[in-house]
Amino acid sequence: MSHTFKDHLAQTTPFPFGIKVSHAEGSYIYDTDGKAYLDLISGIAVSYLGHGREEIKDAIKAQTDKHLHVMVYGEFEQEAQNELAEELKQTLPKSLHSFYFVNSGTEANEAALKLAKRATGRRKLISFKGAYHGSTHGSLSVSFNEIKKNPFRPLLPDVHFIELNNFGDLNQITEKTAAVIMESIQGDAGVRIPSKEYMQALRKRCSEVGALLILDEIQSGMGRSGKMWAFEHYDMVPDLMTSGKALGAGLPIGCLAASNKLMQKFSVNPMLGHITTFGGHPLVCAAAAAGLKVLRKEKLIEKVDEKAQLIKGYLKHPKIVEVRNRGLMFAVELQDAEQVQKVVLKGLEEGLLLFWFLSTPNAFRLAPPLTISKEEIEKGMKKLLELLDE
Ligand SMILES: Cc1ncc(COP(=O)(O)O)c(C=O)c1O
Known part of the structure; x- marks a missing residue:
């Protein structure tokens, strides 16, 4: 049977995330089954005010x-x-x-x-x-x-x-x-x-x-x-x-x-x-x-460094080799590309949106909306640490 997304829309990789998007609000994207994804990548540094403003x-x-x-x-x-x-x-x-x-x-x-x-x-x-x-x-x-x-x-x-x-x-x-x-x-x-x-x-x-x-x-x-x-x-x-x-x-x-x-x-x-x-x-x-x-x-830029520090404070784990950031633009480097692959895909399963770099296989990116709340950061980072533990 023909599947429109896979068969009739150009693919850029053989393994797209493929979330069937229903709607998006604040820091969350929802799929057609009602599952919520915490957006820590902003469609790659796009949705800086969150979704649905x-x-x-x-x-x-x-x-x-x-x-x-x-x-x-x-x-x-x-x-x-x-x-x-x-x-x-x-x-x-x-x-x-x-x-x-x-x-x-x-x-x-x-x-x-x-x-x-x-x-x-x-x-x-x-x-x-x-x-x-x-x-x-x-x-x-x-x-x-x-x-x-x-x-x-x-x-x-x-x-x-x-x-x-x-x-x-x-x-x-x-x-x-x-x-x-x-x-x-x-x-x-x-x-x-x-x-x-x-x-x-x-x-x-x-x-x-x-x-x-x-x-x-x-x-x-x-x-x-x-x-x-x-x-x-x-x-x-x-x-x-x-x-x-x-x-x-x-x-x-x-x-x-x-x-x-x-x-x-x-x-x-x-x-x-x-x-x-x-x-x-x-x-x-x-x-x-x-x-x-x-x-x-909303003076959002003034709050960026504080949010970045909060994220950085959580990013301590034996699998994390290095964290590079300026504000809310992060690369989290792990020991190898396989670990990155696992964490990103596991995140997808668990409703946490992380993403790869094109040319830096040992790291994944974090680029949340500038509007992300302290509570959302805490929730997201705790989940991320759990994924790293697995
Ligand atoms: C630094 C930089 N320059 C240029 C581009 C290209 O932008 P676009 O995808 O809108 O063509 C990107 C996209 O990721 C980028 O990160």
Whole structure:
């Protein structure tokens, strides 16, 4: 008998989680049998306000009544886009006050790479060992995992990978470099954090040679690290910043932020240098703007470190080799990949949502909604310790 999910919807792995979702509320997702799952991953760093927020639903409903798609991006003035831009401006330095809204994280990175090439007239790109920037050809080219890349070659030429926190490698950034692209905190590499000194040296080097620095905040941004944008931990500012995931408060979005001067280069030589039909969709922008208002009003970022400390306090077990985190972005490293496999799958059985990394088999991730309560953390962590005991 045909099974729609398995037979008619594209599969990305031979063994999907396959939860049959009924609805989601707060920190919980419910399946069609009524089983509750405590969401410790937020659809991979997306549902930062938890599920089913009234403010987000209201914003979507109000926008639905006004209009949906009216024109390709950039031609008409739409209030929802203006509102989101105004919200974002409050979170970023002036040099990042021009926004290009697209549909996903990888598209934001594609736009950033193109803008850097257009603005500098150069081609060489520098990325980092362990990097993940998305699954389309350009973003894949600057991602590191060779197993995931190799069948899709040829990819972008002249991409070079340097090592995080290695000051000597900064010499590879030269007058030929269009851009350095980097996650402010590496996610898929298993939460790898650059030092402040390194980030400042990187910034200096890029400025010296005229290379543009792109920081990918798609996973680390939106308060997850304990600051609105993770680059705030380093006292420096990138030339371009990309965002996505949580930004849409549950709807699909990507965003490239740059200076007005840089961004204008997309509109001349060639005109229409970067275009998208659905980018900046009014429903998504309305939801995203409403999300940012909630984040600000509830002062959620101020509570991130306390929640992270509470989680960290529980993560002590003979099977845990190392815990790496900045705020609520965690990698929990176990002794081997088999243990990780067991814990994640057992969690699924027991109603605790944990998940793997693409390229770090010895660790699993924790990225709960920023709204998770103390009681939910306690419940989740006690359950996790039980799973580790088995
Ligand atoms: C750091 C980072 N950059 C880019 C992406 C790609 O975003 P999307 O899946 O929305 O294309 C991801 C997604 O996991 C990511 O974690």
